[in-house]
Amino acid sequence: MSKPQNNRLLRPETLTAVGITAISAALLVPTFGMRAMSALLPAAMLIGLIGLSILLLLSDQRKAAANEEAKPMTQAPKRVAGAFLLVVAYALATDFVGFYASTVISIPLVAWVFGFRHPLGLAAATLVVVGSIWLIFDFGMSQEFPSGRLWEK
Amino acid sequence: MYSDLLNALPEVLSLANFAAVIIGVIAGIVVGAMPGLSATMAISVLVPFTFGLEPLVALGLMAGIYNGAMYGGAIPAVLLRIPGTPAAVATTFDGYPMAQKGEGGFALQVAVVSSSIGGIASAFALMLLAPPLSQVTLLFGPSEVFWVAIFGLASIIFLLGGSPVKGLISACFGVFVSVIGADPIFGTDRYTFGQLEMLDGISIVILLVGLYALPPVIDLLETPLKTETDANKLGTEPIWRTLPRMGRFWKTWIRGSLIGIWIGILPGAGGSMAAFMSYNEARRASKTPETWGNGEPEGVAAAEVANNADTASALIPALTLGIPGTAVAAVMLGGLMIHGLQPGPMLFRENPDVVFGFMWQFLFGAILLVFLGGSLATNSFARLLNLPRPLLGSVIIVLMLIGVYSIHGRMFDVYLMLGFGAIGYVMDKLKFPLPPVVLGLILGAFAEENLRLALRIGRGDWTILFQNVTSLVIVALTIAVIVGPLIKRRYVNKRLKAELGSKTGMEE
Amino acid sequence: MLKLIQKTALVGAIILSAGAALADYPEKPIQIIVGFDAGGGTDVMARTAAPFIEKYLGEGASLVVKNVPGASGQIGITETAGADPDGYTIGTFNLPGMMARTIDRKSAYDVDSFTYLANVVNDPNVIVTSKRGDLDTLEKLIAEATANPGAVTVGMSSLGGDDHFMLIKLQQLTGAEFTIVPFSGSAPARTALMGGHVAMGILNISEVAEFQEELNILGVAQAERSPFAPDLPTFKEQGLDLLNGSMRGFVAPAGLPADIEAKLLDAFGQLAGDEEFQAAMAATANPVEVVTGAEFKALTASLYDLAKGVWETTPWN
Incomplete structure (x- = not known):
């Protein structure tokens, strides 16, 4: 199984709390340029976030001091990172190469990478999904999807 | 007026118009059931397309989709813990635990029956009480609406989950996101970073898809193949056999319908708030509150009856005053205008056939839900969601993309959704509750805008917030419903502590 | 560049x-x-x-x-x-x-x-007042806003739009002063007006045509009467050169x-x-x-x- 977290500053909750504090503090800067009434709600929420994350940090560090093991975020970080990357790559491909081309490649690719490798199943699923999307959205309702920025102009 | 109602009926029952409702309900269930697609998106894609259709065909489609989607959203909420629509968030609380216990089939049947009952109640409210109820809407000026929003926000404390600190972080995050966009009074930018796309604020659908759909998709891909197959454990029984078991929900149905109708006629809040409130109230009234959240069928009933009970009633302010009660109603209003139907009191006099026909279509849509939803959903959809996990994941990713892209037709929203997805994944893994984010986003800026309008009307005098009876009633209600139980619980806890000594600390 | x-x-x-x-x-x-x-x-x-x-x-x-x-x-x-x-x-x-x-x-x-x-x-602007107040003529409205600067609240859609410029013109012409309450759109402004939460509203004629019985429409900011609502007087007829x-x-x-x-x-x-x-x-x-x-x-x-x-x-x- 996974290794216990040795460094008490690298516990997921601690990192998250520090992250929230830092981002909230940074987002607090623009409120100084706003009118009082405009700044009121965002500033209140950001200060609330900072205060609450400090509480979270303290409670997590207390747990660390008590030698309580932090649960790892995931059992399979590589798979998670891979999944995220594929989703982002799919969105970018849709934007730049076009929706249909990207989708036809992405459905079987993602399923294949993550363990479903039945060729007939992959082909059938891709065909059914892309076919019905085209039929309903494009053919039925003349809804346009991105055609790919690369091909424009 | 009631004779107009009857006069409109024959037209509604004509083949094309009735078929439109049937098709709409089926389409709505499908759209709602697909994680990533929402009713708002479906109707906004449909509206330009209906320009060339007969008004009642177009409106029938929309009425059907709205009713169908409000139930359809429950299907992935129960089976995958992904609410198919924003209003189905509260359905996940007990629906998903039920599915894990092998009662998914029963959960869906409770959902479809409750949805239908809520929809029917709401349609009757719209048909019979639209003009008087629109007078109620008029009572709510900015300061009253502000208090309603505070009432909704205060109910977040029931949604905090195990760790109050994390729950409050979620709530603050939600409210902060609601602030993004143009300042409601001055129109100046707040946190838009120069992006025009962010000027109108973050759409609830974008946040919901990112926060709720992406993490489970990653989970689907993360855990290797061959795990449990949910559909085999659905435990579906014929609906006539399960129906008697639902009889005991009658109080929840009545309460949830009233809450849904009431939230619907107030502009701006919408189905999610109705479902949350109905769920909280039903749990409070329950004799066994400890079973809630662990697969209590009544919890599903409470959430689903309320989110359908606000469908037709949200159209009351939309049709009579031009102010939509929900995001979906706002899009539907566009659908009415495209057919030259201007909202207002005159609408009922000038186009009675279309308006009252539309109301009938809502009623028929709600009734059809039981027949179409009962057989269609429990069987075919459950099976669809039982595809091999990697394949299901990859298909949902595609649906998420088109669902978010189609709302405004821009990739910017898709990237925004992915950003929320990354945040959602971390929140999910670290057990930050998601419902407070949703409620915070819906009500945060809404409360702010109304507060600031009220202060402008009062020319800076804060006492304007307490100057009329309606406001004071809502304040009293907030204290009674929200603060009351907390005080009571603390008091009871203290007494328990005194009586039982060490036997506390078990709660939450 | x-x-x-x-x-x-x-x-x-x-x-x-x-x-x-x-x-x-x-x-x-x-x-x-x-x-x-x-x-x-x-x-x-x-x-x-x-x-x-x-x-x-x-x-x-x-x-x-x-x-x-x-x-x-x-x-x-x-x-x-x-x-x-x-x-x-x-x-x-x-x-x-x-x-x-x-x-x-x-x-x-x-x-x-x-x-x-x-x-x-x-789509010409119109000035409307709430039926729940007593400012049912242009004269009364301007008299009130002149006597008590800022006491009349005006519901309208966002700042920097036609409604807003209309109000500015009105203020310049009459010297009266109003308190602006910018709603997010005309329909909420109109609803607040019907509920009596604001005293006056600036809308467009297409937005009030269906609501003529629910609101007092004091005038239309167009040179000629609108064929859209021929019963409604223009401001010009009432001695106010207000077009917007x-x-x-x-x-x-x-x-x-x-x-x-x-x-x-x-x-x-x-x-x-x-x-x-x-x-x-x-x-x-x-x-x-x-x-x-x-x-x-x-x-x-x-x-x-x-x-x-x-x-x-x-x-x-």
Whole structure:
């Protein structure tokens, strides 16, 4: 199984709390340029976030001091990172190469990478999904999807 | 007026118009059931397309989709813990635990029956009480609406989950996101970073898809193949056999319908708030509150009856005053205008056939839900969601993309959704509750805008917030419903502590 | 920098137009970019006008509406301004909003970014008061707002729009002072007015036509009585020279080839005399007033000056 977290500053909750504090503090800067009434709600929420994350940090560090093991975020970080990357790559491909081309490649690719490798199943699923999307959205309702920025102009 | 109602009926029952409702309900269930697609998106894609259709065909489609989607959203909420629509968030609380216990089939049947009952109640409210109820809407000026929003926000404390600190972080995050966009009074930018796309604020659908759909998709891909197959454990029984078991929900149905109708006629809040409130109230009234959240069928009933009970009633302010009660109603209003139907009191006099026909279509849509939803959903959809996990994941990713892209037709929203997805994944893994984010986003800026309008009307005098009876009633209600139980619980806890000594600390 | 881009675009367009045989324009569908969601006033105008423009452009012409909503039309108009000036992209244009946005925020276009085709809708402002108050005539209203500056609350949609400029004009003309309550749109403002939460409202005539019994309509800010609601008196009749409204029309990117521009102008110009079109627009609550070409551009420039003047004396954000 996974290794216990040795460094008490690298516990997921601690990192998250520090992250929230830092981002909230940074987002607090623009409120100084706003009118009082405009700044009121965002500033209140950001200060609330900072205060609450400090509480979270303290409670997590207390747990660390008590030698309580932090649960790892995931059992399979590589798979998670891979999944995220594929989703982002799919969105970018849709934007730049076009929706249909990207989708036809992405459905079987993602399923294949993550363990479903039945060729007939992959082909059938891709065909059914892309076919019905085209039929309903494009053919039925003349809804346009991105055609790919690369091909424009 | 009631004779107009009857006069409109024959037209509604004509083949094309009735078929439109049937098709709409089926389409709505499908759209709602697909994680990533929402009713708002479906109707906004449909509206330009209906320009060339007969008004009642177009409106029938929309009425059907709205009713169908409000139930359809429950299907992935129960089976995958992904609410198919924003209003189905509260359905996940007990629906998903039920599915894990092998009662998914029963959960869906409770959902479809409750949805239908809520929809029917709401349609009757719209048909019979639209003009008087629109007078109620008029009572709510900015300061009253502000208090309603505070009432909704205060109910977040029931949604905090195990760790109050994390729950409050979620709530603050939600409210902060609601602030993004143009300042409601001055129109100046707040946190838009120069992006025009962010000027109108973050759409609830974008946040919901990112926060709720992406993490489970990653989970689907993360855990290797061959795990449990949910559909085999659905435990579906014929609906006539399960129906008697639902009889005991009658109080929840009545309460949830009233809450849904009431939230619907107030502009701006919408189905999610109705479902949350109905769920909280039903749990409070329950004799066994400890079973809630662990697969209590009544919890599903409470959430689903309320989110359908606000469908037709949200159209009351939309049709009579031009102010939509929900995001979906706002899009539907566009659908009415495209057919030259201007909202207002005159609408009922000038186009009675279309308006009252539309109301009938809502009623028929709600009734059809039981027949179409009962057989269609429990069987075919459950099976669809039982595809091999990697394949299901990859298909949902595609649906998420088109669902978010189609709302405004821009990739910017898709990237925004992915950003929320990354945040959602971390929140999910670290057990930050998601419902407070949703409620915070819906009500945060809404409360702010109304507060600031009220202060402008009062020319800076804060006492304007307490100057009329309606406001004071809502304040009293907030204290009674929200603060009351907390005080009571603390008091009871203290007494328990005194009586039982060490036997506390078990709660939450 | 911007000018340079415009110049190159212009030169490019001229070269293009010289090369292409334009006799058979349009030879492919023309896209109309609408900066709002389907079903809004601007969208309905575009969809209603499209078949008539197709008719006047001649055989085979086809117009396709594309909704690019967001930021009160900013995203759509920016796309129109940046499109190729080949006659195949035109966009809807709203006044004074589109010009006011060039003043109160950074915008990627200005008055000279467009070829002005036609303004089609002119929806005059109206002043209304709540039936729950006693300010049921213009006289009483102005008397009250003069005697107690700021005591009269005015519901309207956002700052920097036609409603706002209307109020500024009223204040300048009468010396009265009001408290502005900017709702997010006309419908919520109208509802607050009906509920008596604000005393007075500035709306457009199309927005109150269905609500004549629920509100006191004190006057219409147009030179002549509106055929839309002929019973309602103008402000001119009441001795107040108050003209203002919300306008919607069509523009194309600047640098359109001259013959294409002429052809489009001709097509849009014929809308004015088309009774079928007028009827279709009346059915969707759009008061028509067609102004084409140079006149439209002058109108835009004058509204820009008005907005600029207001901004310099009383910036709204």
